[in-house]
Amino acid sequence: MVARFIENDAVAALAAAWARDYRLLAPVREGQAVIYRPWAPDMHPFLGRPPTASAKQALLPQTENLLSYTYRKDHADLTKTEVFLADPLPPEPTVVLGCRPCDARGNKLLDRVFLERGVADPLYAARRAATLFVTVACEHMENTCFCHWTGGGPTSEEGSDVLLFAVTGGYAARAITPAGEKLLANLPDTSQQIADELAARLANPVEPGPAPDLRAAPERFLALFDNMDFWMDQSARCLSCGVCTYLCPTCSCFNITDENQGLKGKRLRTWDTCMSALYTLEGSGYNPRVSRAHRLRNRVGHKFCYHPQEFPAASNERNAQPEVSCTGCGRCIKSCPVSVDIRRIVLDLLEKGEKK
Amino acid sequence: MAENDRIQRLIAAVKAELPKLDFVLGYGRGFDALHATPITVRTEADADKLIFDATCVENLATSLYAMRGKRIGIVVKGCDSRSVVELMQEKLLDRANLVVFGMPCQGVIDLAKVRVRADIAQARGAEFTETEVRLLLPEGERVLSRQDVLADKCLRCRYPNPLIADHLIGPEVEPKGVEDTYADLEGFEKLNPQERFDFWKRQMSRCIRCYACRNACPLCVCKHVCLADSREPHWLSAEATLQEKWLFQVMHALHLAGRCTECGECQRSCPMGIPILLLKRKMNRELKEVFNYEAGVDPEAVPPLHTFQMEEEKIKDRGLLW
Numbered sequence: 094m095v096a097r098f099i100e101n102d103a104v105a106a107l108a109a110a111w112a113r114d115y116r117l118l119a120p121v122r123e124g125q126a127v128i129y130r131p132w133a134p135d136m137h138p139f140l141g142r143p144p145t146a147s148a149k150q151a152l153l154p155q156t157e158n159l160l161s162y163t164y165r166k167d168h169a170d171l172t173k174t175e176v177f178l179a180d181p182l183p184p185e186p187t188v189v190l191g192c193r194p195c196d197a198r199g200n201k202l203l204d205r206v207f208l209e210r211g212v213a214d215p216l217y218a219a220r221r222a223a224t225l226f227v228t229v230a231c232e233h234m235e236n237t238c239f240c241h242w243t244g245g246g247p248t249s250e251e252g253s254d255v256l257l258f259a260v261t262g263g264y265a266a267r268a269i270t271p272a273g274e275k276l277l278a279n280l281p282d283t284s285q286q287i288a289d290e291l292a293a294r295l296a297n298p299v300e301p302g303p304a305p306d307l308r309a310a311p312e313r314f315l316a317l318f319d320n321m322d323f324w325m326d327q328s329a330r331c332l333s334c335g336v337c338t339y340l341c342p343t344c345s346c347f348n349i350t351d352e353n354q355g356l357k358g359k360r361l362r363t364w365d366t367c368m369s370a371l372y373t374l375e376g377s378g379y380n381p382r383v384s385r386a387h388r389l390r391n392r393v394g395h396k397f398c399y400h401p402q403e404f405p406a407a408s409n410e411r412n413a414q415p416e417v418s419c420t421g422c423g424r425c426i427k428s429c430p431v432s433v434d435i436r437r438i439v440l441d442l443l444e445k446g447e448k449k
Numbered sequence: 450m451a452e453n454d455r456i457q458r459l460i461a462a463v464k465a466e467l468p469k470l471d472f473v474l475g476y477g478r479g480f481d482a483l484h485a486t487p488i489t490v491r492t493e494a495d496a497d498k499l500i501f502d503a504t505c506v507e508n509l510a511t512s513l514y515a516m517r518g519k520r521i522g523i524v525v526k527g528c529d530s531r532s533v534v535e536l537m538q539e540k541l542l543d544r545a546n547l548v549v550f551g552m553p554c555q556g557v558i559d560l561a562k563v564r565v566r567a568d569i570a571q572a573r574g575a576e577f578t579e580t581e582v583r584l585l586l587p588e589g590e591r592v593l594s595r596q597d598v599l600a601d602k603c604l605r606c607r608y609p610n611p612l613i614a615d616h617l618i619g620p621e622v623e624p625k626g627v628e629d630t631y632a633d634l635e636g637f638e639k640l641n642p643q644e645r646f647d648f649w650k651r652q653m654s655r656c657i658r659c660y661a662c663r664n665a666c667p668l669c670v671c672k673h674v675c676l677a678d679s680r681e682p683h684w685l686s687a688e689a690t691l692q693e694k695w696l697f698q699v700m701h702a703l704h705l706a707g708r709c710t711e712c713g714e715c716q717r718s719c720p721m722g723i724p725i726l727l728l729k730r731k732m733n734r735e736l737k738e739v740f741n742y743e744a745g746v747d748p749e750a751v752p753p754l755h756t757f758q759m760e761e762e763k764i765k766d767r768g769l770l771w
Contacts, residue, residue, distance in 0.1 A: 123655055123721075123722075124652075124655075124721070124722035124723070124724075125561045125564065125565075125722035126655060126720070126721045126722045128655050128721070142570075145720060145721065146657065146720075155657065155658075155689040156687070156688050156689045156690075233571060233587075234571075235570035235571055236480060236481045236570060236571060236572065237480065237570075325489070326488075326489050326491070329472075329474065329487065329488075329489040329512065330486055330487035330488070330507075330512075332511065332661060332664040332665050332718070333664055333672070333673070334659050334660050334661035334663075334664040334665070334718070335657075335658070335659035335660060335661070336659045336661050336718075336720050339657050339658075339659045340657075340720060348687060350680075350686075350687045352686045352687060352688060359688075361686075361687055361688055363687045363688070363689065364689075366659070369660075369673060369678075370672070370673035371673055371678055385515075426480060428720040430507070430661050430665050430714070430717065430718030431486060431487055431507050431665075432479035432480060432484045432485070432486035433486070434479070434480045434486070436480075437480070
């Protein structure tokens with residue numbers, strides 16, 4: 094397939110051109126973090142490192158207005174109250190620039206939750222349909238990366254509309270979808286030299302280390318489910334904060350609250366995290382996941398046991414390896430204040446959960 | 450070599466105490482040579498995994514409050530020991546159930562400072578000497594000055610030796626700082642209130658409300674019954690706005706006034722690199738000026754905001770009579 098060429102100096106101009114037709118989210122450096130920001134004329138998109146947070150915020154914003162409401166009391170008859178509801182505006186067409194293949198693959202796992210589980214979420218569906226992903230292919234694997242465990246790779250196309258490859262002087266851009274093709278319409282083709290460079294790179298992919306066989310993961314997780322010493326040791330370091338879940342491209346849990354101000358208010362959907370004790374705190378005061386051990390167990394279990402059990406057919410698509418609710422982006426490892434390593438937990442599960 | 454000997458002495462001390470304890474909290478190697486991770490030591494085999502070097506950044510005292518009721522051991526650096534002392538001052542832990550393994554410390558590295566100087570995402574190894582950090586990177590060896598990548602708190606450290614320890618695994622270390630001059634606050638203090646607020650608006654706008662800062666704080670003992678999570682009364686909205694994010698940080702800083710030992714875990718834990726410690730430093734400077742008080746140094750001292758005097762030396766009562 095022919096690739097188009099984007100000069101390094103032309104990235105900002107291209108982003109500006111897209112921003113005329115789309116809401117553009119692009120990564121910029123702020124402090125030590127790389128953050129997605131809406132397009133601004135003085136913005137310098139930074140594509141050199143994976144963004145600190147995943148791109149899921151484009152499809153599942155941290156705060157989403159589900160509806161606004163106003164009560165009106167009937168002054169003649171105070172027992173009567175009218176409620177007026179206002180729907181949120183439909184989503185704008187959006188381009189996400191600078192995510193990584195692991196992020197783009199996360200979209201498919203979000204689809205499982207929001208579109209394929211019997212009831213489709215209309216707000217998510219509208220955002221998903223309106224959002225394009227321009228992904229930067231990875232040149233190497235970081236110490237925290239393990240996309241190859243989950244069926245991905247540094248140049249996976251799944252979930253992306255355009256894939257960018259860093260080449261001499263800029264990026265070679267390959268359209269993956271017709272919508273992606275449209276985004277690249279005004280760009281020149283790559284020179285023969287760049288095309289050769291790209292071909293050479295694709296012919297010599299990054300060789301990740303061996304990946305474990307995850308077929309037994311669900312069963313071994315369940316075998317260790319009640320072994321609280323195992324989970325206590327895994328979680329004794331855990332701070333029970335939301336870093337791992339909020340940065341994760343596939344964590345999809347949310348809370349819904351009414352934020353009242355007098356006679357009007359908003360019904361909000363906000364990110365929630367199963368690492369918080371409040372996540373399972375029941376109205377009675379009882380909490381089935383009372384400790385960090387219980388909560389960490391849930392995060393690992395959801396990704397490597399419950400998800401594959403819920404979508405068993407998906408495993409056939411990838412050589413009988415289960416589809417796990419994780420794309421191996423490694424953000425939960427890299428940004429964890431205490432270096433909890435989900436890979437280590439899964440490997441320990443595989444080892445210690447084996448029936449003796 | 451000397452360091453290796455010290456770790457062996459730590460391991461021996463831990464093994465000797467293990468039969469009397471539920472477990473010991475210490476440091477093990479994390480996912481690469483630049484990361485340590487807290488481990489629970491229950492067996493002699495676990496004890497052999499203990500490490501101690503400049504990557505042992507975490508303050509393990511953060512877990513103590515949640516583990517009260519258990520008999521545990523803990524490995525502390527000088528700065529971490531101040532958190533233990535402060536918890537004792539506030540009667541939030543039972544000293545009799547705690548065995549402290551004190552490690553005099555030459556300073557820990559700030560990975561954010563290392564990242565500015567080298568791409569460590571693929572680091573294959575790291576070695577620490579008294580003056581250097583030698584990184585083994587895919588492109589070859591890279592040597593950094595240790596001084597350049599030490600955490601700020603280590604550069605002004607006055608308590609490198611644990612203030613409280615049942616086993617002190619020496620030798621003791623000469624403190625680097627004599628008095629905290631708060632020189633790092635100068636730039637910030639020159640700003641007028643509006644400029645300061647603009648600064649914080651910029652910084653806080655990238656907060657994701659993960660509450661790592663709160664949960665990493667050894668003295669933020671409310672954790673999940675925090676005001677920030679309360680629906681009744683409803684102090685904070687679930688909406689991730691600047692206003693809510695800022696309100697929480699102000700609340701955190703105020704609740705830590707006169708208690709914060711500046712271990713820096715709040716700032717180190719922030720995935721978004723927000724300089725939260727600045728707020729705490731500013732608050733501590735005020736506390737130092739008004740009450741001549743420093744948190745977590747003397748187990749017998751009462752934190753100034755836990756008590757009152759009819760007439761405070763440096764607080765004018767505005768001449769009102771009652």
